[in-house]
């Protein structure tokens with residue numbers, strides 16, 4: 612009986628290895644699954660179909676095995692030697708869907724947001740400019756309600772397919788209350804977003820140049836050619852006004868501050884760059900130093916935007 616097995620045992624590993632549509636490696640090199648390229652080896656399961664995700668979560672629940680979903684690793688610090696399994700999705704995608712304009716689209720959660728941005732730029736899909744330049748899987752972007760100065764992805768999502776922890780699928784209808792800033796309110800611990808239905812606000816020729824201009828702006832202001840995990844801290848409210856975390860860090864002169872192999876970017880103070888084989892501990896140590904400076908100088912406590920990876924399900 613699977614129930615009798617202990618998680619982490621070679622017996623359980625063998626069951627994962629023998630599951631159909633799932634690749635399992637108990638000691639995978641995960642650096643390439645993280646945009647910050649932090650050194651990390653940990654168990655990795657790559658699900659090729661929704662059914663594989665359903666079977667995976669069922670088995671994890673029966674064997675009390677912990678796991679964490681890993682999209683493009685653009686906003687999480689991967690835990691070296693993790694005692695849980697990273698679940699990555701690599702579903703098939705027929706990109707001919709993007710050859711013409713539709714009123715509604717259904718995408719597998721593993722599709723890259725960049726593909727959708729290219730489609731939006733090509734046809735002038737209004738509403739999709741909001742996620743210009745964000746490195747992400749669609750599932751990760753929706754989980755985070757990723758967004759830019761132009762808006763948030765939540766505004767163009769209509770329905771989401773979710774594998775629940777018992778392996779069944781729930782269709783979540785999206786309403787105006789489904790998201791808040793960099794947060795979704797419908798995905799419970801352990802649940803996996805597997806598909807997404809998206810709409811748009813019609814066609815507008817101006818969208819193409821808006822996307823081009825915004826990509827240029829990002830390129831000029833963010834360290835896009837360095838290994839980072841995007842913004843470390845969320846923007847914050849001060850007296851009813853939204854204040855930019857990066858600007859506050861810049862004003863405090865924190866650009867260039869470093870610890871171990873990680874440094875506060877000279878280009879954008881809310882980014883930390885892996886400059887020399889940085890580890891997750893380096894990033895967390897530098898984040899602690901920055902936070903205590905913020906507390907001392909401004910009396911403010913910033914909330915981390917990046918997922919520090921310490922809460923597997």
Ligand SMILES: Cc1cc2nc3c(=O)[nH]c(=O)nc-3n(C[C@H](O)[C@H](O)[C@H](O)COP(=O)(O)OP(=O)(O)OC[C@H]3O[C@@H](n4cnc5c(N)ncnc54)[C@H](O)[C@@H]3O)c2cc1C
Pocket residue numbers: 646679680681682683684685686687700720744745746747748749750751752753754755756757758759798802803804805834835839840841842918
């Ligand atoms: C250079 C750079 C620029 C960036 N700019 C922006 C920006 O402008 N705006 C912005 O919002 N973000 C930005 N980010 C951060 C990042 O791109 C977003 O947070 C993105 O949504 C992360 O997607 P991901 O697929 O990489 O998810 P991951 O980082 O792998 O995961 C993020 C979280 O989502 C969960 N998750 C991922 N996929 C699923 C799923 N299918 N089901 C359930 N849970 C899931 C993970 O467990 C984790 O908790 C930037 C990052 C970089 C490196």
